[in-house]
Amino acid sequence: MKNIIKTLLIGIICLAVAGAGNAFGAETIVVKGSTTVLPVAQATAEAYMAGHPGINISISGGGSGNGIKALVDKSTDIATSSRFIKDKEIKLAVEKGIFPVPHRVAIDAIVPIVHPKNPVNNLTIEQLSLIYQGKIKNWKEVGGDNLQIVVVSRDTSSGTYEVWEEKVLHGARVTPRAQLQASNGAIVQTVSRNKYAIGYIGFGYVNKNVKTLKVDGIDASVENALSGTYSVARPLFMFTNGWPTGVTADFINFIVSKKGQEIVTKEGFIPLY
Amino acid sequence: MPRKLKEAIIKNLFLLFALASLFVLGLIIVFLFLEGIPIFKVVSIKNFLFGHLWYPTYDPPSFGIWSLIVGSLVVTLFSSLIAVPLGILSAVYIAEIAPPIVKEIFKPVIELLAGLPSVVLGFFGMAVLAPWLQETFDLPTGLNIVNASIVLAFMAVPTISSLSEDALYSVPQEFKEASYALGATRFETIFSIIIPAALSGISTAVILGMARAIGETMVVLMVAGGAAAIPESIFDSVRPMPASIAAEMGEAPFRSNHYHALFATGIVLFVLTLGFNLIADYVSHKFKEVGSATL
Numbered sequence: 344m345k346n347i348i349k350t351l352l353i354g355i356i357c358l359a360v361a362g363a364g365n366a367f368g369a370e371t372i373v374v375k376g377s378t379t380v381l382p383v384a385q386a387t388a389e390a391y392m393a394g395h396p397g398i399n400i401s402i403s404g405g406g407s408g409n410g411i412k413a414l415v416d417k418s419t420d421i422a423t424s425s426r427f428i429k430d431k432e433i434k435l436a437v438e439k440g441i442f443p444v445p446h447r448v449a450i451d452a453i454v455p456i457v458h459p460k461n462p463v464n465n466l467t468i469e470q471l472s473l474i475y476q477g478k479i480k481n482w483k484e485v486g487g488d489n490l491q492i493v494v495v496s497r498d499t500s501s502g503t504y505e506v507w508e509e510k511v512l513h514g515a516r517v518t519p520r521a522q523l524q525a526s527n528g529a530i531v532q533t534v535s536r537n538k539y540a541i542g543y544i545g546f547g548y549v550n551k552n553v554k555t556l557k558v559d560g561i562d563a564s565v566e567n568a569l570s571g572t573y574s575v576a577r578p579l580f581m582f583t584n585g586w587p588t589g590v591t592a593d594f595i596n597f598i599v600s601k602k603g604q605e606i607v608t609k610e611g612f613i614p615l616y
Numbered sequence: 617m618p619r620k621l622k623e624a625i626i627k628n629l630f631l632l633f634a635l636a637s638l639f640v641l642g643l644i645i646v647f648l649f650l651e652g653i654p655i656f657k658v659v660s661i662k663n664f665l666f667g668h669l670w671y672p673t674y675d676p677p678s679f680g681i682w683s684l685i686v687g688s689l690v691v692t693l694f695s696s697l698i699a700v701p702l703g704i705l706s707a708v709y710i711a712e713i714a715p716p717i718v719k720e721i722f723k724p725v726i727e728l729l730a731g732l733p734s735v736v737l738g739f740f741g742m743a744v745l746a747p748w749l750q751e752t753f754d755l756p757t758g759l760n761i762v763n764a765s766i767v768l769a770f771m772a773v774p775t776i777s778s779l780s781e782d783a784l785y786s787v788p789q790e791f792k793e794a795s796y797a798l799g800a801t802r803f804e805t806i807f808s809i810i811i812p813a814a815l816s817g818i819s820t821a822v823i824l825g826m827a828r829a830i831g832e833t834m835v836v837l838m839v840a841g842g843a844a845a846i847p848e849s850i851f852d853s854v855r856p857m858p859a860s861i862a863a864e865m866g867e868a869p870f871r872s873n874h875y876h877a878l879f880a881t882g883i884v885l886f887v888l889t890l891g892f893n894l895i896a897d898y899v900s901h902k903f904k905e906v907g908s909a910t911l
Contacts, residue, residue, distance in 0.1 A: 406869045491756045498842075498863040499673040516671055519683065522759060522853050523842025525863040536747050539756040 369399040372590055376410020376423035379502025380579045382610045383449055384423055387598045390606055398590055414582055415441050420591050422582040425451065425502055443582045448598050450613040452546040452568040452576035453506045456531070456553040458538040463487040465557040468574065471511045474541060477518025482539075494521040495533050495542035503527065507543050510575045527611065543575075547611025568613045579612070648886060651871075652879035655679060664880060670844040670855075672864065672874040679877045683846050685884065687854030690847060691840060692830045694765035695772055699829070700822050702769065703776025707818075710777070711784035712806055723781075730774030738838035741767040746839065753851065759841035760851045767835050772825035779824060783817020784810060816900045823896035827889050833858035857885045 374384050381404045388400040405413075410422035415436045428436075428443055436443050455471060457463060463486055466474070473479040474492055483489045496517050497504040508514065522540075524530045527548040534542040535552035542553075546563060549555055555563055558575055567573035587595055597603050604614035655664065659679045667680015710722050745766060746758030787810050795805040811818070841853020842863070861878050868874040 404869075409869060493756045499671070504673075514674075516674060519669065519845035520843050520853075522757065523844070523855060523859075523863060525837060529838075532742065533759065536743075537750065537757060 369397050370590055371399040371401060372420045372594065373413075373418070374400060374402045374421045374423060374581075375405060375413045375419040376421075377407040377425040377502065377579070378404040379407075379425040379451060379505065380423035380448070380581070383579065383598070383607055383612060384421075384581075386606045386610055387603050388594070390602070391594055391597050395593075400594065411436075411443070411582060414443060414584060415439055417441070417584070420583065421587075421595070423448075424580045424582060425505065425577065427578075427580065428582060441584050443584065444586055446581045446583070446587075446595050446599070447578045447615060448581050448595070449579045449604075449607040449610075449615065450568050450576055451502070451506060451579055452563055452573060452613050453503055453510070453543050454546055454549055454563040454575070455541060455543050455556040455558065456534050456549070457541050457556060458534060458536075459552070459554045460538050461487060461554060463556065465560055467559050468511055471558065472513065472515060475507075475512055475517050475521065476515050477520055490539050492541060493537060493539040494518060495524060495530055495540050496521040497527075497530070497543075498523055498525055503543070503545055506575065506577055510577070511543075545611040546613055547608065565613055569615075576613070645886070648879060648882055652876060652881075652883040654871075655873060655876035655880045658873050659877075664877070665884070668846065670860070672868070672877055677873065679873070681857065681860075681877075681881055681884065683844050684855055684857045684860050684881065686846050687836075687840065687844075688830055688856040688858070688885070688888070690761055690854060691764045691768060691836060691856055692826055694761060694850065695768035695829045696822070696826050698765060698769035699772035699776055699825055703773045703821070703825060704780050704818060706773070707777045707780035707784060707821075708806060708811070711781045712810065713802075723778075726774050726777050729770065730778070732770075734771065734832060734834040735838075737767050737770055738835045741835065741839035755851050757841060757851075757853060759839055760853050761840070761847060762850050764836050764840040764854070764856075767839055768829040768832055771832060771835065772829045775828050776821045776825035779821030780814070780818045783814040783821065786817065787813045816902070819899045820896045823892050823899065827892035827896075830856075830892070831858060831885065831889050833862050837862050857881050861885075 374388070381402065384402050388402055392398060392400055407422075407424035407426055410419065410424055411428060411432050413419040414422035415432070422443070428445065433443065455466065461482070463482060466485060470479060470485050474485070475494055475496065477494065479485060480492055481489065482492055494517070497507070499517075508517075522533070524533055524542070527544045530542040530544050531548055531550060531553055534540045546565075546568065557563075558573065561567055561573050563573050563575070568576040581595060581598070583591060583595070586592075598607070599615060604616065607614050659667070664679055664681060665685070666682045667678060668682050669678035669680045670683060671678040706722070706726065710719050710726075714722060741763050742759070745763050748758070749755060749760070749763055750758035791809050791813055792805055795809045800808070836856040837859040840856055840859060842855045842859060843853035844855045844860070845852075847854050861881055864874070865878050868878055
């Protein structure tokens, strides 16, 4: 009994000391915002912290809007966003003496995929939109075999879904009959085994088990995404208050460095160069 | 330390441990309701429960979980249709018919099935069962009600089987002896005497097995297909409530309407499983045999 109490006490003291060490010994920067940018921020922060002991980067999601709100409230050093800042937000920020500066950190491109045996090679944005709304129901309507189309989509909270909704559906609702998968990997798995299916995934998840489709005749390649000709793509941003200095600047420089962009690629996004 | 004091300390310590689990459960329930109820400021209870459209992230959003409730009920019902006969009959076989050696093998194997992580079963459903179903029945998708029901049945069978078996074992020996003495055959004894005498225990087993199926998350997330629509055939995809919560909670902004709606879905799920448990409790008391048959 006595021993147990002693062990517990020692444990608590250790935890307290460790906690205090973190709070006082380290410089902390806060990153808040888009869930789409979250994996990039997370992975680059881990690599950065590994190389810079004593610096602590705290990262949370919550959505692009919340990130920018936090920047305006001065409750974050970096706001991540999967869209550019809105006019209304800039106005609000300037009123409070905040000057948001955008930094492009990666490009997010979403690619439609089908089973390798599907003869369809190209779909227009219009066709993709109608398929996802459940208005085109058979592959023969878009030049394929006489097979029902099985629409595979992401859960509505995912960033991938958000791009698809914005760039392809233009706000229209996905048919409730659409299948839902919880990750890019699960969509690849489903589509690679189903010749009826169509799905969409982040550029980095494409593998040889699925066939990518051209959108409006344009290949989803790194070059086309970078030049902006491939339409289902968007840049991802980090916003800072004024031009960043100190650790914040160093961290953003790290993300856009060659090493940081390699991590971006690994996370399934398109690097800036 | 005086003995009396020591006794008192130990007694209260145990009380504390017992209270801890009650306290945790209480906290979870309070939290569940606190986080779920705010959604009813945005949507009425009726529209939430019986609305057909689940579009939580659109503008304007629709928070109707009827298709999710139907999805949960449908897969639970069909998995019960498979698991109940399988579970009860295997329990009868193990408890009454099987020779001891076979029993020694069957019992642990069925219990092993209970120990399989659900993600493994889900992967089996996704990678093996789905392509097979799709090819055999020429379906547009193998991720559907039938697939989910089969995999959920695998999970419910061990629960139903081992609890039914306990119920069968606790039927007093005198019942069997009396039956044999009257000239009944073994099967007449099993079906007319033993099973009816164990019925309350078996019903409890069935209901707890169903509760297991309705609350199961990983399997339905992986193999039910996830379409938030009322199914029209048993080969349609559905999205049971746990799958919806698991898929969306990770990225629903904290304390947003979507977040509250997911917690409210959790309340519905909680009420359903609570209902199952209350029914199980009621059945096991109501149909309890008295006298030497007390189970």
